[in-house]
Amino acid sequence: MKGRSMKRVLCCFGLAVALGLSSAAASAQTLKKVKDRGSLICGVSQGLLGFSNPDDKGNWTGFDVDFCRAVAAAVLNDAGKTKFTPLSAKDRFEPLKTGDIDLLSRNTTWTISRDVAFGNFAGVTYYDGQGFMVRKALKVNSALELTGASVCTQTGTTTELNLADYFRANNMKYEVIAFGTADETVKAYEAGRCDAFTTDVSQLYAERLKLTNPNDHVILPEIVSKEPLGPLVRHGDDQWFDVVKWTHFAMLNAEELGVSSKTVDEAMKSNQPEIRRLLGVEGNFGEQLGLSKDWVVRIVKLVGNYGEVFERNVGAGSKLGISRGLNRLWTKGGIQYAPPIR
Numbered sequence: 010m011k012g013r014s015m016k017r018v019l020c021c022f023g024l025a026v027a028l029g030l031s032s033a034a035a036s037a038q039t040l041k042k043v044k045d046r047g048s049l050i051c052g053v054s055q056g057l058l059g060f061s062n063p064d065d066k067g068n069w070t071g072f073d074v075d076f077c078r079a080v081a082a083a084v085l086n087d088a089g090k091t092k093f094t095p096l097s098a099k100d101r102f103e104p105l106k107t108g109d110i111d112l113l114s115r116n117t118t119w120t121i122s123r124d125v126a127f128g129n130f131a132g133v134t135y136y137d138g139q140g141f142m143v144r145k146a147l148k149v150n151s152a153l154e155l156t157g158a159s160v161c162t163q164t165g166t167t168t169e170l171n172l173a174d175y176f177r178a179n180n181m182k183y184e185v186i187a188f189g190t191a192d193e194t195v196k197a198y199e200a201g202r203c204d205a206f207t208t209d210v211s212q213l214y215a216e217r218l219k220l221t222n223p224n225d226h227v228i229l230p231e232i233v234s235k236e237p238l239g240p241l242v243r244h245g246d247d248q249w250f251d252v253v254k255w256t257h258f259a260m261l262n263a264e265e266l267g268v269s270s271k272t273v274d275e276a277m278k279s280n281q282p283e284i285r286r287l288l289g290v291e292g293n294f295g296e297q298l299g300l301s302k303d304w305v306v307r308i309v310k311l312v313g314n315y316g317e318v319f320e321r322n323v324g325a326g327s328k329l330g331i332s333r334g335l336n337r338l339w340t341k342g343g344i345q346y347a348p349p350i351r
């Protein structure tokens with residue numbers, strides 16, 4: 010090869026390598042970006058009791074909000090260093106792609122198309138399923154009695170798609186009335202524009218509380234779909250994916266090992282190898298993630314273990330009053346199961 014064309018090949022090769030490296034580097038920067046910024050930007054719902062809901066001073070609370078706070082506790086040692094970006098169902102994925110949010114924690118169902126198109130699901134923080142709510146006065150006891158009903162739902166959701174499947178599979182006619190926000194959907198249902206309201210059951214519990222007389226409405230027994238809800242991170246950033254995934258697993262492992270916000274200080278003195286590894290007394294698992302040794306101590310102390318977060322926000326003693334069901338630990342008859350820290 011002549012000198013000049015050789016140079017051109019080398020130059021192009023060098024450029025390609027440089028571009029390849031820089032795009033890999035650019036996409037693997039979320040942990041550094043969050044640390045440099047000193048805050049975590051989390052996409053949440055626009056207001057869903059128990060999951061992500063702002064009070065009149067703009068303080069957010071809820072199960073999905075606490076997950077963001079747990080990631081902030083692990084990364085920044087401050088659960089309060091979290092900014093919340095409210096997103097509608099339809100618009101929730103784009104801000105993750107553009108880098109406007111670091112994490113989407115918004116009652117989002119893990120499906121194949123979303124996994125392929127929008128990012129990596131870091132786990133299932135809440136196993137849910139879709140249901141229906143109707144007025145008691147309608148005297149309907151089963152979703153199978155809803156032939157010919159009008160049903161209110163929200164656009165950009167799996168709910169819309171499952172609704173069509175369910176009625177088609179059961180050879181039933183229906184009319185769908187879809188809205189862009191949860192508020193519009195609930196208002197339309199309350200105003201009698203539709204016979205039934207459908208969404209994930211946890212959300213039915215939340216939205217029922219917004220109705221003038223919650224006791225006039227009943228949630229029907231059928232669960233018509235699988236809705237594994239979980240946090241989503243951008244594709245191409247394995248380090249950040251691991252941090253978010255292991256935040257969830259750490260909260261589950263803490264509950265399984267009996268380590269809570271109240272017992273964590275005492276647990277640091279435990280002789281049990283699994284507890285010692287969880288809390289960073291032994292090993293360097295936090296450092297392997299790009300965090301510090303005591304990352305789980307901070308999550309549990311500042312936010313709580315999985316069970317504490319569940320009970321506080323949506324559990325039997327909360328306003329929503331949902332039983333743990335499938336979200337019990339695998340050791341207690343549920344399907345919440347975390348790989349070990351070792």
Ligand SMILES: N[C@@H](CCC(=O)N[C@@H](CS)C(=O)NCC(=O)O)C(=O)O
Binds near residue numbers: 190
């Ligand atoms: N899990 C389903 C449904 C999620 C969803 O957006 N549900 C509505 C029903 S209440 C909601 O949360 N709305 C709150 C909002 O738009 O801020 C999905 O991922 O598509």
